[in-house]
């Protein structure tokens with residue numbers, strides 16, 4: 044049996060809820076912690092089902108908590124956890140509608156590593172959607188995956204890439220009605236596209252009338268053959284010569300003012316792995332590759348530090364990277380724990396219902412975390 048305390052909340056009709064296991068339930072849980080704490084010690088996928096897939100009926104939640112097979116989760120692991128769920132809101136229909144958590148740094152590092160994270164898409168603004176779609180499909184060999192028009196918000200999105208969105212990193216172009224020009228700023232670097240033959244790719248792009256900003260040849264200070272081209276809005280694409288890869292759209296390069304600060308933030312707050320760091324003193328810059336898996340199979344973030352440059356203008360053209368997570372609520376708490384600025388509190392997007400949370404990295408680059416299950420529903 045589980046005792047439930049319900050506290051009316053002053054500001055709205057929601058109720059604040061606190062679960063306290065009864066004396067009989069406590070031994071089964073092997074600790075005297077409250078059931079609210081225990082909930083945080085269960086596998087993220089189960090929590091996701093509980094709190095984030097949909098609103099959960101209060102009776103089902105109570106039954107779930109007192110159900111013997113789940114009680115195994117309430118054991119030793121929960122003793123180690125300092126995490127505490129501090130606010131469960133029950134809406135007027137009796138459904139659990141929102142959960143906010145407080146987590147320790149120690150636990151958060153473990154959790155983010157286990158979360159199912161992947162770079163989903165990079166979002167940026169373009170002045171002429173059809174022109175860009177033509178350029179990406181004809182010059183870069185991308186496919187137009189989907190398009191959505193949101194007339195009430197006066198914008199259209201087009202998703203382009205080298206494979207389906209459920210398994211590939213893709214470009215999400217945004218066209219805002221009537222806006223044909225954006226400021227790229229100085230902080231945005233480029234997108235990376237892996238090709239097997241850079242010279243051949245450049246020839247094709249030239250034949251199609253595309254702009255080549257840097258002819259094919261080994262990168263300065265290295266061996267990889269690269270070239271730079273520009274799309275119709277001036278976004279740079281670095282073509283990188285590599286063998287066949289499942290993820291040709293492979294990099295987003297952003298400039299940062301303090302590389303070690305960024306690496307720490309991306310590792311701790313976003314759970315990314317530092318895949319490699321390379322200093323190029325001859326050309327006075329250092330790059331760090333960060334992501335959720337090896338570079339040959341996954342898209343990565345390339346953060347570049349130019350010696351002595353601590354600030355950039357981020358412009359208004361590049362928007363953000365979206366990352367999948369099993370739990371936007373916990374993600375937001377962890378970002379805050381490491382000093383990240385959450386610019387959109389976790390919760391469902393009006394109209395779409397996909398749960399997201401947004402934040403800024405230390406240089407003001409926006410990152411959005413998207414609920415994995417909601418995202419797959421969006422793609423259905």
Ligand SMILES: C[C@@H](O)C(=O)SC[C@H](NC(=O)CC[C@H](N)C(=O)O)C(=O)NCC(=O)O
Pocket residue numbers: 232257261262263265267269281298326328330347349
């Ligand atoms: C292989 C991989 O490491 C690269 O391609 S790095 C590309 C290189 N990057 C930079 O120079 C970054 C610093 C630069 N000042 C900036 O802020 O963009 C690059 O662009 N090389 C140019 C070249 O012609 O080789």
